[in-house]
Amino acid sequence: MNKKYTVQKSPFVVPTLDGKLIEEHFGKATNNExxxxxxxMVAPPKWKEPFQTPEFDEYTYIIKGRKQFIIGEDVVVLEAGQSIKIDKNVRVQYSNPFDVECEYLAICLPAFSIDLVHRED
Structure with a gap:
């Protein structure tokens, strides 16, 4: 009998150099989805990524803290309990310029891939 569900008890911890915790529960690195x-994710205080123009939609739900998004000319700050969808092929920068860590969930459709994120130098 094939199970019709998957329980994830050991997410893949993506190695980072910037102090950010990334635990992928489902996706390319974890189960080749x-x-x-x-x-x-947990972004430490004062963390930021370079601008990027991903080939995937990204949904973010803030659990704790705040997270800043620069989308075109708009600066959007979300707090716990708020969420955002950023369409694919939109230039964005993610950051936590605040003094406390930010914990959140990120969902990418299709799955996140370093080949699809197109980070700027």
Missing amino acids: SGISIAH
Whole structure:
């Protein structure tokens, strides 16, 4: 009998150099899923990524703290309990310029891939 569900007890911890915790529960690194990735993240205070123009939609739900998004000319700050969807092929920068860590969930459709994120130098 084939199970019709998967319980994830050991997410893949993505190695980072910037102090950010990335635990991918489902996605390319964890179970070779290319349609979706779901990750639990913790961004330390004063963290930021370079601008990027991903080839995937990204949904973010803030659990604790605040997270800043620069989308085009807009600066959006989300707090716990708020969420955002950023369409694919939109230039964005993610950051936590605040003094406390930010915990959040990120869902990418299709799944996150370093080949699809297009980070700037």
